[in-house]
Structures are given as C-alpha cells and as structure tokens.
Amino acid sequence: MTSISSLSSTAASTPAPVVARSRFANLGRIWVHVVLCGYAVIALFPIALILINSVKSRDAIFDNPLAFPTPDSFSLIGFEKVLHNTNFMLYFGNSLVVTLGSLALIVLFGAMAGWALSEYKFRGNRLMALYLALGIMIPIRLGTVSILQLVVSLNLINTRTALILVYTAQGLPLAVMILSEFIRQIPKELKDAARCDGVGEFKIFFQIILPLIRPAIATVAVFTMIPAWNDLWFPLILAPSDETKTVTLGVQQFIGQYVTDWNSVLAALSLAVIPILVMYVIFSRQLIRGLTSGAVK
Amino acid sequence: MNLQKKTFPWHIVVFLAPAVIIYSMFSALPLLDTLRLGFYTSNDAGVHSFVGLANYHTILFDSDWSKAFWNAMLNNLKFFAIHMLLQNPIGLLLATLFSLKGLRGARTYRTLIFLPTLLSVVIIGFIWQLILSPLWGVGEGLMQHVGLGDYFAPWLGQETTALVTLGLISVWQYVGIPMMLIYAALLAVPEEILEAAYAEGASSFRIFWQIKLPLILPTLGLVTILTFVANFNAFDLIYSVKGALAGPNYTTDILGTFFYRTFFGYQAQIGSPTMGAAVATLMFLVILMGVATYFYFVQRKLTRYEL
Numbered sequence: 001m002t003s004i005s006s007l008s009s010t011a012a013s014t015p016a017p018v019v020a021r022s023r024f025a026n027l028g029r030i031w032v033h034v035v036l037c038g039y040a041v042i043a044l045f046p047i048a049l050i051l052i053n054s055v056k057s058r059d060a061i062f063d064n065p066l067a068f069p070t071p072d073s074f075s076l077i078g079f080e081k082v083l084h085n086t087n088f089m090l091y092f093g094n095s096l097v098v099t100l101g102s103l104a105l106i107v108l109f110g111a112m113a114g115w116a117l118s119e120y121k122f123r124g125n126r127l128m129a130l131y132l133a134l135g136i137m138i139p140i141r142l143g144t145v146s147i148l149q150l151v152v153s154l155n156l157i158n159t160r161t162a163l164i165l166v167y168t169a170q171g172l173p174l175a176v177m178i179l180s181e182f183i184r185q186i187p188k189e190l191k192d193a194a195r196c197d198g199v200g201e202f203k204i205f206f207q208i209i210l211p212l213i214r215p216a217i218a219t220v221a222v223f224t225m226i227p228a229w230n231d232l233w234f235p236l237i238l239a240p241s242d243e244t245k246t247v248t249l250g251v252q253q254f255i256g257q258y259v260t261d262w263n264s265v266l267a268a269l270s271l272a273v274i275p276i277l278v279m280y281v282i283f284s285r286q287l288i289r290g291l292t293s294g295a296v297k
Numbered sequence: 298m299n300l301q302k303k304t305f306p307w308h309i310v311v312f313l314a315p316a317v318i319i320y321s322m323f324s325a326l327p328l329l330d331t332l333r334l335g336f337y338t339s340n341d342a343g344v345h346s347f348v349g350l351a352n353y354h355t356i357l358f359d360s361d362w363s364k365a366f367w368n369a370m371l372n373n374l375k376f377f378a379i380h381m382l383l384q385n386p387i388g389l390l391l392a393t394l395f396s397l398k399g400l401r402g403a404r405t406y407r408t409l410i411f412l413p414t415l416l417s418v419v420i421i422g423f424i425w426q427l428i429l430s431p432l433w434g435v436g437e438g439l440m441q442h443v444g445l446g447d448y449f450a451p452w453l454g455q456e457t458t459a460l461v462t463l464g465l466i467s468v469w470q471y472v473g474i475p476m477m478l479i480y481a482a483l484l485a486v487p488e489e490i491l492e493a494a495y496a497e498g499a500s501s502f503r504i505f506w507q508i509k510l511p512l513i514l515p516t517l518g519l520v521t522i523l524t525f526v527a528n529f530n531a532f533d534l535i536y537s538v539k540g541a542l543a544g545p546n547y548t549t550d551i552l553g554t555f556f557y558r559t560f561f562g563y564q565a566q567i568g569s570p571t572m573g574a575a576v577a578t579l580m581f582l583v584i585l586m587g588v589a590t591y592f593y594f595v596q597r598k599l600t601r602y603e604l
Binding site: 029032033035036037039040042043044046047049050061062105108109115116117131132138139141142144145146147148149165168169172173201202205226229231232233251255269272273276277280284287 | 417
C-alpha cells in the first residue's frame with residue numbers, strides 16, 4: 001500500500017525471504033499441516049453444516065445431515081419462507097443503516113479528534129487523550145442503566161439513531177487511538193508547506209490528511225463494523241420494536257419462535273451468516289493487516 | 298508556531314468537540330451516572346431516593362441475592378478459566394505454527410480459522426445448539442463414527458456440563474483473536490536473532506522457549522487482560538442459548554445475565570434500574586481490578602525488549 005501504512009505496520013511488511021532449512025525436516029512440516037488442517041476443519045465444519053443443510057429438503061436435513069445436497073434433496077423452501085413470511089429484509093436494512101451510520105461517524109469524528117490530539121499542543125492534551133482512551137478497556141455495556149434513561153429522555157427509544165450514537169461512543173476510543181497514531185507519521189513538511197501557502201487548518205485536515213489516512217480508516221472500519229453488526233445487547237434494550245430490529249436480534253427471536261421449522265431456521269442462520277462472509281472475503285486482507293499492525297503497538 | 302496566536306484556537310475545539318461530546322454523553326457520563334444510581338432506590342412511582350450502600354448490602358448479604366451473585370461470579374471465573382486454559386494456549390500454538398518460516402498456505406489457514414470470530418454469537422450459539430441436539434443427531438453421529446457414540450450426552454442441558462460446554466463454544470469462536478495478536482507479535486521478532494540462534498545450532502523448541510516466548514510476553518499479558526474484560530462482560534452467548542434464566546437451574550449464570558435479570562426482571566421478580574446499577578457497579582469494580590492489576594503489576598514488570 002502507501003508509504004504510511006508500511007511505516008506503521010511493521011508486522012505486515014514484506015515477509016523475510018524463505019530460507020530452505022534442512023533441519024526443518026519434511027516430516028515436521030507434514031505434522032504442522034496435519035494440525036492446522038485439522039483445526040481449520042473444526043473451525044469451519046459447523047458453518048459449512050448450516051450452509052449445506054439450508055438448501056436441503058426437510059427429510060434430507062434429518063436423514064442425512066452430513067451429505068451435500070443432491071438434485072433430489074435440493075430445496076430452497078426455507079429461504080422462501082423466511083423471505084416471504086418475515087421482515088428479514090427490513091432487519092437487514094436496519095443493520096446496514098446502523099452499522100454504516102456509526103461507521104461514518106466514528107471515522108469522521110475519530111479522525112478529527114485524532115488529528116487535534118496529535119497535531120496541536122494545548123493544555124490538557126494528554127489528559128484528553130487519556131480520557132478518550134479509557135473507553136478501550138471499560139465496556140460501555142456497564143453504563144446501560146443510564147444510557148437507557150438518557151435515550152428515553154431524548155425520545156430516541158426504538159430508533160436507529162439511538163443505536164448509532166451508542167456504537168459511535170463505543171467505537172471512538174479505539175478509532176482515535178489508531179488514527180492519531182497514523183496521523184503522527186505523516187511528514188511534517190506536508191503540513192508546513194500548506195501552512196506557508198496560507199491554507200486553513202480545516203482545509204489541511206479535510207484535503208490533505210483525510211485522504212492520506214485511508215489505509216488506517218479501512219482498519220478502523222473493520223474493527224468497528226463487526227461488533228456493531230453482531231451486537232445483541234443494545235438492540236434488545238434500546239430498539240426492540242419490529243421496525244427498528246437489527247438482523248442479530250431478528251435472528252435471535254426468529255429461531256426461538258420457529259424452532260421446529262428446520263428449513264426456515266437454517267435458512268435464517270445462513271442469511272445472517274452470508275453478509276459477514278462476503279464482507280470477510282472483501283476485507284480479509286485489510287482485516288488481517290489491521291489486526292497485525294494494530295497489535296504490535 | 299504560528300498556530301497559537303493570541304486568538305483562541307477555535308479549530309482545536311471544532312476538531313475535538315464531536316468525538317468528545319458523543320463519547321461523554323453515551324459512554325463516560327452514563328458510566329459515572331450508573332455508579333451514582335447504585336446508591337439510590339426507586340419506588341413504584343419511579344422516584345429515586347438515596348439509600349447509601351443498602352443495595353450493595355442486599356446483593357452481598359441478603360441470602361437469596363448473595364447466593365445468586367456469588368454463583369454468577371463463580372461461574373464467570375470458571376468461564377474465564379476455560380478461556381485461559383484452552384483459548385489462549387491453542388491460539389499460541391496456532392500462531393506459532395503459522396509463523397514458521399516458509400510454511401505453505403499459512404495465509405489460508407489464518408483466514409479460515411479466524412472466520413468464526415466474525416460471526417454473531419447468536420448464530421454461533423444456535424449452530425452449536427443444533428449440532429449438540431440429540432434431536433438432529435449430528436454430534437452423536439460424528440462420535441459414533443469414531444467409536445465414542447456411547448459417551449454422547451445432551452451436554453448443553455445438563456447441570457454439570459452446560460457451563461463447560463458454553464465455555465468451549467466460546468473458545469471455539471474466539472480463538473482467532475489471541476491467535477492473531479500473538480501472530481503479530483511473533484512476526485515482529487527480529488530475523489537476525491533467530492538466524493543467529495539457528496547458526497549456533499539451537500533447536501526449534503529451544504528457540505521457541507528461550508527467544509520467542511520471552512519476547513512476546515507483553516502480548517500474552519495483553520491477551521490475558523482482553524480475555525478477562527471480554528469474559529466478565531459476556532452476555533450474548535448465554536442469553537441466546539440458555540435465555541435470561543441461564544439454566545439449567547442457574548448453572549450457566551454469569552455476571553452479564555445476572556445484571557440483565559436484575560435490571561429488567563424475569564418471571565415473578567420485577568426489574569430494578571437501581572439494583573441493576575449496583576450490579577453493574579460491582580462488575581465495573583471487578584473489571585477495574587483486573588485492568589489495574591494488569592497495568593500496575595504485569596505490564597510494568599514485564600521486560601520490554603527494544604526490537
């Protein structure tokens with residue numbers, strides 16, 4: 001990627017050249033693969049089982065759960081039922097709005113705060129950084145009693161806005177930390193040159209800094225999207241109404257209700273898994289880079 | 298230099314304000330307010346009145362409450378112990394294998410094994426419920442294949458095994474996190490040191506124990522505290538598999554589900570925000586003690602090698 005990402009992510013930088021090492025006997029290599037393959041099967045088997053059975057007829061699900069679907073046993077009845085008889089698409093829309101909404105706010109406000117903390121010297125700078133960093137270790141869930149009262153008093157109960165605000169508050173501490181770390185590595189000359197030309201502070205941030213920290217933004221995006229998309233607690237408490245339900249809450253209640261309708265349950269589970277699988281395929285490189293570079297610090 | 302002219306630096310305020318306001322309103326202040334609410338009680342009309350430590354006295358010394366609280370605390374400790382004994386060592390093992398030089402397919406393995414971590418706990422919980430259900434028979438069938446069919450039992454439903462089973466499911470899901478953190482730390486171990494050790498004729502095992510492991514100790518400390526905070530804040534898995542009552546007979550009750558029931562009520566008992574706040578405060582103190590222990594005793598004492 002760009003110079004900035006390679007500066008910070010020592011871990012993700014080029015792997016050292018492969019050295020053929022005789023003392024690493026082939027036999028040892030095979031055992032390593034056996035262990036890793038074995039673990040990969042354990043990790044993937046349950047997910048594959050659900051996906052495979054979701055496209056089978058009811059009889060086939062019970063008679064032979066481990067078999068792949070054949071032309072005989074193939075059936076999309078579960079998906080049809082879920083998509084026709086439930087508000088699944090609505091829940092998807094809600095999850096999407098909530099996740100992307102909080103993501104946008106986290107990235108924008110996180111970058112602005114990260115820039116302020118890393119660029120300007122002012123009284124209380126370090127104290128402010130520490131204050132924001134506390135949220136990384138203290139789970140926001142512990143403040144639920146008061147958050148609920150606040151949301152009720154603001155008349156935001158059962159709105160997606162409430163969820164967006166809470167997830168933004170939850171995601172900001174880590175975002176500020178990662179982004180200010182990146183912003184610190186931007187060469188001084190760039191900003192000084194702009195200032196000499198009389199460019200204002202806001203223009204410097206939005207037109208020079210923001211485009212430069214794109215790799216870090218991708219990392220922050222992956223870190224904040226997944227917990228927001230998967231959360232059960234706050235949708236359950238702040239927005240349980242049918243119009244504002246997220247996929248995670250929807251699935252949780254759906255599988256409780258239709259627990260005997262196996263086709264529908266498996267289809268519902270698959271529908272809830274697929275978006276993350278797609279996202280993972282798209283972002284997996286960035287995610288791994290983010291995790292590895294973020295962790296070294 | 299010319300930033301701080303005589304005029305008030307409004308741009309700093311504008312840059313900081315949105316983040317600080319949202320974070321304060323929806324995270325920091327609610328947390329403080331929750332700590333405050335723990336000292337109050339509310340009557341039927343919802344009017345709060347100060348009662349000092351009465352809520353805490355009830356939770357810790359009233360026979361019903363304290364039994365439930367300590368049960369949840371003990372279960373939570375067991376839950377944490379399962380993660381420390383299995384999740385983190387397995388993560389360490391996998392990461393060590395990935396980081397072996399020139400291992401083919403390392404990236405693929407890493408990507409695949411990390412996948413369950415991304416899925417919602419709700420989905421994971423239900424998938425495992427299906428697999429372990431005697432009704433469907435997948436778990437039992439698989440065990441018969443390897444000749445262990447007789448040992449199969451409805452683990453999630455039994456008082457003696459439910460908590461351990463849930464712990465194992467959670468380990469299965471989250472092993473990717475310690476794996477990645479440790480992997481990143483292993484990648485940062487300087488190549489020259491390892492080359493030198495190989496040149497001296499040190500075995501792979503010795504290099505692991507005497508060079509790599511000491512160098513990644515800070516990361517292992519971080520993994521421990523992250524596991525601690527996540528476990529003592531856990532809720533979703535138990536709630537989605539066992540419901541708010543954390544059955545059978547509260548054997549899977551942890552602080553998160555205890556907090557939920559106290560706050561929202563269940564069956565005959567009416568929920569109480571102020572009692573809920575007191576439980577949240579106790580959880581806060583537990584987590585704070587963990588974090589403080591980590592920062593003051595572990596992280597400080599760990600030797601930081603300059604890499």
